Amino acid sequence: MMKVVAEDPGLFYQHYPRVAAVVTVNSEGRKNALPIAWHCSISFKPTIYGIAVSPKRFSYNMILQSKKFAINFLPYEKIELIAALGGCSGGFTDKFTEFNLAEDEALKLDVPILKDAYAAYECAVIDSRVFGDHAWIAGEVKAVHVAEELLQDNGVLSLDLVRPALYLGGDTYCSTDQDTVKHLDRDQAGRGK
Template sequence: MHKPVNEPVFYSYPGMVAVVTSRHGDVQNVMASGWHTYIGSSPSVYGISLRKETYSYQLIEQSGVFGVHFLPAHRSEWIQAAGTFSGKDTDKFSEFGITYSEGMRVNVPILDDAYFAYECKVVDITTYGDHEWIAGEVQQRYRDDDYFMEDGMVNLEKLQIPMYTGRSSYRILDAGATEKIHPFHLLES
């Protein structure tokens, strides 16, 4: 049974971690963001939550653009490295062999191994507590069709998705996970 908790505890895991890329001038970075979501469809807007002190926040604030990527499970080490080391001290692309191509619409690295990615142009930055909520209008999408079925759903027979459970730990979502289908139908009024 649940009980009241007085200390500030946050609970949002397990969940997918987005990998965020940024660039301003000749400086670029890659970082992990556990707090992110698609927040609008007309226009398409994706949001990420970063602390103002991060190197990526500085680059995004200066450039006005960022990339959001979703990586397969065999790249969970990249996700963890991107979230552990600071771009101020480490060129994470070189140090961890993270390969990328140039964005098509905005000046950000697009990770080659991402099975889905967005290029975003900042439309708003709002402070909530100790984090900045950065909303970006999606300028370009990328999808590796090898990992998707005709209906647009991910093909878990081919793709393993890393789910962050906290404290540097991941579980893998794949075809072995139990599927539950709920065929609810809307009742006519």
């Protein structure tokens, strides 16, 4: 395999696909939603989740002002909604009205939980720091919503039942394939060699 080696990251899509999630926020009664591809778990105990949000996003100040957000995980069937939410700004559009976003009740924080999501985390902001053109916002997970019927006995998502929305970059989406799922015991893997 021939590889190009360069300092310039180009379009910076080499670490994709990533789960296309939707961050929701409620700041002083005003709600907003923005899709993000840059997000990650940071700590298990306490449970902390991080999101990368550009200070240019209308949601940015809403998250910092309200000190909370939710991150919602949607199925592949909702990629058009995800793309549409990312194609407009809460500064001009009331996305909850425009896209008819139905909500589930939050448990701990005043954050919108999307009914369309198969899972969501309610997060209280504990830290925020700007790195380059994005801010890394860390939130302690105060409640987890999950459609339990979509999980296998070991807590892993059943891809027979739900296909997560994945983002490949360049406005391109994809999902997962159940045929590729394989369970490998990390202590046993490679031992037969």
